Amino acid sequence: MLELSKYGLPASTYLLTGGHRGLRWDRMVPVKYMLLIYSNAESWEGLSAEQREGLVRAHESISQELAEQGLLVSAAGLADPITTRTVRVVDDTATTTDGPYAEAKEHLAGFYLVECDDIDQAIGYAARLPDAEYVAVEVRPVMDMSGLEM
Amino acid sequence: MSSFDLLLREQAPQVLSALVRHYGHFDLAEEAVQEALLAAAQQWPEEGVPDNPRGWLIRVGSRRLTDLLRSESARRRREENAAQLAAPEEFVAAGPEIDDPGGRDDTLTLLFLCCHPALSPASQIALTLRAVGGLSTAQIAAAFLVPESTMAQRISRAKRSIKQAGSTFEMPPEAERDERMGAVLHVLYLIFNEGYTASSGTSLHSAELTTEAIRLVRGVRKLLPDDGEVAGLLALMLLTDARRAARTGADGTLIPLAEQDRSKWDRAAIVEGEALVSDALTRTQLGPYQVQAAIAAVHDTAETAEATDWRQIVALYDVLEQLVDNPMVKLNHAVAVGMAIGPKEGLAVLEPLESDDRMNHRLEAVRAHLLEMAGEATAARESYLLAARRTTSVPERHYLQSKADRLA
Numbered sequence: 001m002l003e004l005s006k007y008g009l010p011a012s013t014y015l016l017t018g019g020h021r022g023l024r025w026d027r028m029v030p031v032k033y034m035l036l037i038y039s040n041a042e043s044w045e046g047l048s049a050e051q052r053e054g055l056v057r058a059h060e061s062i063s064q065e066l067a068e069q070g071l072l073v074s075a076a077g078l079a080d081p082i083t084t085r086t087v088r089v090v091d092d093t094a095t096t097t098d099g100p101y102a103e104a105k106e107h108l109a110g111f112y113l114v115e116c117d118d119i120d121q122a123i124g125y126a127a128r129l130p131d132a133e134y135v136a137v138e139v140r141p142v143m144d145m146s147g148l149e150m
Numbered sequence: 151m152s153s154f155d156l157l158l159r160e161q162a163p164q165v166l167s168a169l170v171r172h173y174g175h176f177d178l179a180e181e182a183v184q185e186a187l188l189a190a191a192q193q194w195p196e197e198g199v200p201d202n203p204r205g206w207l208i209r210v211g212s213r214r215l216t217d218l219l220r221s222e223s224a225r226r227r228r229e230e231n232a233a234q235l236a237a238p239e240e241f242v243a244a245g246p247e248i249d250d251p252g253g254r255d256d257t258l259t260l261l262f263l264c265c266h267p268a269l270s271p272a273s274q275i276a277l278t279l280r281a282v283g284g285l286s287t288a289q290i291a292a293a294f295l296v297p298e299s300t301m302a303q304r305i306s307r308a309k310r311s312i313k314q315a316g317s318t319f320e321m322p323p324e325a326e327r328d329e330r331m332g333a334v335l336h337v338l339y340l341i342f343n344e345g346y347t348a349s350s351g352t353s354l355h356s357a358e359l360t361t362e363a364i365r366l367v368r369g370v371r372k373l374l375p376d377d378g379e380v381a382g383l384l385a386l387m388l389l390t391d392a393r394r395a396a397r398t399g400a401d402g403t404l405i406p407l408a409e410q411d412r413s414k415w416d417r418a419a420i421v422e423g424e425a426l427v428s429d430a431l432t433r434t435q436l437g438p439y440q441v442q443a444a445i446a447a448v449h450d451t452a453e454t455a456e457a458t459d460w461r462q463i464v465a466l467y468d469v470l471e472q473l474v475d476n477p478m479v480k481l482n483h484a485v486a487v488g489m490a491i492g493p494k495e496g497l498a499v500l501e502p503l504e505s506d507d508r509m510n511h512r513l514e515a516v517r518a519h520l521l522e523m524a525g526e527a528t529a530a531r532e533s534y535l536l537a538a539r540r541t542t543s544v545p546e547r548h549y550l551q552s553k554a555d556r557l558a
Contacts, residue, residue: 030272031542032295067299067300067303068303068307069303069304069307070273070300070301070302070303070304070305070307071300071304072300073296073297073300074297115272115296115300117270117271117272141542142542143542143543143544143547144542144543144544145543145544145545146344146347146543146545147347147404147543147544147545147546147549148347148512148543148546149390149393149397149404149406149407
C-alpha cells in the first residue's frame with residue numbers, strides 16, 4: 001500500500017516546485033462529426049444556373065480542402081427523395097412505401113463525415129457549405145465505442 | 151506483434167535519425183524509412199534477418215532517399231528552371247555508407263521534432279506513431295478508424311508544417327526543452343488513452359496502441375531515467391492498463407472500477423507501476439503524472455473496492471488541483487470527497503463547476519452518482535438520463551442508461 005505520509009504529501013514545499021507540464025484528462029483525439037445537409041425541392045429549383053454551378057464548385061473546393069487537411073472521412077450527395085423507399089418490418093414482413101420517412105418539406109440532401117478537434121471547427125466547415133445559405137446544415141457528433149473508466 | 155515487427159519498430163527511430171542527421175530533409179527521409187521498413191518486412195521473413203539489421207535498413211533507406219532527393223531536385227529544377235540548385239550528385243556523394251549512430255540515441259530529438267508545437271495534437275500523434283513508432287500509415291489509419299488516404303494526408307501535412315516551421319534536427323534550446331518534453335509526454339499519454347478508452351469493435355487495434363504507448367514511454371525512460379514525470383507517466387499507464395481485462399464484460403459493456411473483478415487485474419504491472427511511482431515521489435520533482443499514478447496505485451493496491459483509502463485519494467486530488475487547472479480533476483475530486491466524507495459534501499464540490507463551460511456530460515454523470523448515494527433516487531435518475539443523452543460514447547451511454555433503469 002502506498003503510504004502518503006511516508007512522502008510527506010500533501011506538502012506545500014512540493015507544490016511550490018511542482019511541475020507545470022500540461023495535462024488533459026479527456027481524449028484529445030479528434031471526434032468525427034456528421035455535417036448533414038438539408039434541402040427542399042423549391043430551394044433547389046429556385047436557383048439560377050449560375051447559383052447551381054456555384055454550389056457545385058463550392059462543394060468541390062471544400063471537399064478538396066478537407067481532404068488536404070486530412071480531415072475528410074467521407075462525403076456524398078443523396079439522390080432526390082423521389083427515388084427514396086422507406087422500409088418497415090411488421091410481423092417479420094418487410095413493407096416499403098415510396099418517399100422519405102419524415103413528411104417534412106426539408107429532406108436530407110447529402111453529408112460530410114469529417115474529423116475535427118472540436119465542434120467549433122466542425123461548425124466552421126458547416127457554415128462554409130453553400131447549402132447553409134439556402135436551408136440548413138446540421139452538425140452532429142458521431143457516437144464512438146470508447147468510454148473512460150467510470 | 152511478431153518479433154519482426156518489434157525489431158523493425160525498435161530500429162525505426164534510429165534509422166530515421168541517422169538519415170535526417172546525414173541528409174536533412176525530414177519529410178523525404180521519413181518516407182524513405184517507411185519504404186525500407188516495408189522492404190525488410192517483405193524480405194527478412196524469407197531471407198532471414200541480416201547480421202546488422204540497422205545497417206541494412208540505413209543502407210536501403212539512404213538509397214531510397216537519394217532517389218527521392220534526385221527526383222525532388224529534378225522536379226524543382228523543372229519548376230523553377232534554376233541551375234543554382236544542388237545537383238543530385240552532391241547528395242549522392244556521401245554514398246550509402248552512413249555511420250551508424252552507434253552509442254548515440256537520437257530518439258528523443260526525433261520525438262521533440264514530431265511533437266512540434268506547430269502541429270495539432272492529432273498530427274503529433276500520427277507523426278510520432280509513424281516516425282518513432284514505426285507503424286505504417288495503414289496501421290495508424292486503422293487504429294483511428296479513418297481511411298488510409300485521410301491519415302496519409304494528415305501525416306504529409308504534418309511533415310510540411312515541420313519543414314515550414316524551419317525545424318532542424320537538433321535538441322531544442324534548454325528553455326524550450328521542458329515545454330517540449332511536456333508535449334512529448336502528452337502525446338504518449340493521448341496515444342495510450344486512445345487505445346485504452348476504445349473498447350469492443352476495434353479492440354485489436356486499440357490494444358496495440360496501448361502497448362505501443364507503453365513501449366515508447368519505456369524508451370523515453372531509458373533515455374531519461376531520472377525524470378520523475380517520465381517515470382510517473384509509465385507508472386500511470388501500467389497501473390491503468392493492469393485493469394484492462396476487468397473493465398469490460400463479455401458483451402463489451404463498461405464495468406466501473408468499484409464492480410471490477412480484481413482477481414483479473416495484472417499483478418505484475420501493478421507491482422512495477424507502484425514501485426516506479428513510489429521511487430519517483432521520494433526523489434524527484436512532483437508533477438501531475440506522478441500524482442495521477444499515485445492515485446491509480448491507491449486504487450490498484452486496495453484488496454476490495456470498499457477497502458479503498460478514499461482519504462488518501464482526496465489528499466492526492468488536492469495536490470493535483472494545485473498542479474493543473476482542469477475541470478476533470480475537480481470532478482474526480484468531488485467523487486473522492488463523496489466517497490471519503492459523504493455525498494452532500496461531494497455535491498458541494500461540484501457546485502462551482504456548473505458555470506464552467508469546459509464541462510461535459512460527466513458533470514451530470516457525477517452528480518447522478520452522488521445524488522444516488524444521497525438516496526435522492528428521482529433526481530439521480532433524471533441526472534443519469536440526461537448524462538446518457540449527452541455522451542457520445544456508446545459504452546458510457548449503455549452504462550448510464552442501466553444506472554437510470556435500476557432507479558426506475
